[in-house]
Amino acid sequence: MGKVTMTVNGRQMTAEAEGRTLLSTWLREGLGLTGTHVGCDTSQCGACVVHVDGQPVKSCTALAMDLDGAEVRTIEGMANADGSLSAIQQAFQDHHGLQCGFCTPGMVMAAAALLKENPKPTEAEVRHYLEGNICRCTGYHNIVKAVLAASGQDVSGLGIAAE
Structure with missing residues (x-):
């Protein structure tokens, strides 16, 4: 178990993760960002897509520990600065x-x-x-x-x- 820090939706965030913790789990359970959905756990459905360093990534296939220091954007970060829909x-x-x-x-x-x-x-x-x-x-x-x-x-x- 170790701490993982990423810039998530423009804010630096830290949460615990095991070596096997998936990015989707880290976001949902570690940070409480439940907008990223997990539908299949096999990288087939795409419900878990987030942006990592500007690229779309199926978060159910990426390990949180491997992304320490990355910039992540989730669905929660898609709204405009004033909170209105993008x-x-x-x-x-x-x-x-x-x-x-x-x-x-x-x-x-x-x-x-x-x-x-x-x-x-x-x-x-x-x-x-x-x-x-x-x-x-x-x-x-x-x-x-x-x-x-x-x-x-x-x-x-x-x-x-x-x-």
Whole structure:
């Protein structure tokens, strides 16, 4: 058991971790940041995606000890400084990109990484990028629409699910 320190959502945070403690467990149990969801524990579903040093990472596959000193951004750190929803979060709300909400934190984090890398993706590029994130409720159409809307693109004429 040892202490692990990371900058999480802009704040330096420290919590205990064993060598086998996963980043997702460290965030949820060590820091109380429960927005990062764990759906499968096998790196298949993507519900646990966070950003580590600016890159999307499935936190159920990363060891907290290995990331000592890293900069981590979780879904709790996605809101604007005034507490309002980020453009991506607002687009998910506006375009019904969620139902049960379990996959939503990972989807939002993956979408943020995509839009950082590719600010104006096509529908096909969004679908391809989100292949590592599973949603059992929405059918993905409105998630894709939300990501495209968050990129500033007009989604009113898209042939995907209506609002």
